[in-house]
Amino acid sequence: MNDSSHPICIIITGGTVVQDTAGNLVGVKHEDDVKKWIAAMPELLLMRAQMDVRVFHTGSDADFIPDRWLAVCRFLYEHRNDYSGFVIVGSIANIPYLGNCIPLIMENLSFTVVLTGSQLPDYLLEVPGGLSDILARSHDVGLRANMMNAIHAVKRKGSGCYVVAGDKIVPSNRIELGEPLSAFPFSFPSKMFAGKVEFSMKLSEERAEVSAEEQRKNTVFLPYLETRVKFFEVTPLLTREMLAKELEGALGALFHITPTVSLPDTLQSFFDTRKALIPCVVFGRALMTPEGSALNDFRDAFLKKGIIVTREEGIAWVTVAFMWILAQTCDPSLIRRILT
Incomplete structure (x- = not known):
């Protein structure tokens, strides 16, 4: 289901910090940590997007293990009719694993899931001096643009699981970590490029047809992962x-x-x-x-x-x-x- 009358669910999977209203760095531990940050984005007011924030993990990358991948997938499946779509925020190291997991666990994904790493990396809690360099390079636009583009992708009323970074949108299966400091820090088969999103979204013709076909099918939940x-x-x-x-x-x-x-x-x-x-x-x-x-x-x-x-x-x-x-x-x- 992708009904604009339903809120968009923002899922936090760790590895991120945000700035509070005083400009201090805050590790994301509770839903309110993110809600205040989102509320400070005037662009989201223009989108008229309702947000619901869920925090699944607040620890390190290494602690976001397969059992937690399954927990996220189960939440997506069980609440697919409660939201117009899902934005999953995570570290760039974990996005490829979760992005490859979701399409396997749920066949014929009939709703939209977008993964992005839009916040500040959690290493800044230990090395706060790195924030000035990030802000100098992004002018804060990059820190917000991924989140806004991810929300645009959800509001498009499509289906499937994607990764958004910069202006690129790519199906999440077969995606791998590429150059971490590049604008799009992931590698993927070039034939899988789905389209561009930059405060509006346009899928490639081929991907749009796949998305339309997925919406006509029922999602099948296959919660299998052997962790040993x-x-x-x-x-x-x-x-x-x-x-x-x-x-x-x-x-x-x-x-x-x-x-x-x-x-x-x-x-x-x-x-x-x-x-x-x-x-x-x-x-x-x-x-x-x-x-x-x-x-x-x-x-x-x-x-x-x-x-x-x-x-x-x-x-x-x-x-x-x-x-x-x-x-x-x-x-x-x-x-x-x-x-x-």
């Missing part, structure tokens, strides 16, 4: 003993290969000798193994051992998708089919 998954950055420092210890009690494992290393002998020997055949996913750049063969050459052989080699490189998408799939099946062939 271990994540490893593959480096030569990994030992077989370290892997075996870390994987105790795990139901799945992700191995991310960075462009600076080839597949270490340790990892390959671990795959050859491991006893617990939990599903494992190897992803990243298709680098060379010590034997000189391409990583993708091992895809079929690895699959027999419960190891999926995927060509997908996005950390956020692969992580969330694997957790979602693993909650429904442990069959490596099915997991590979979905991930690839």
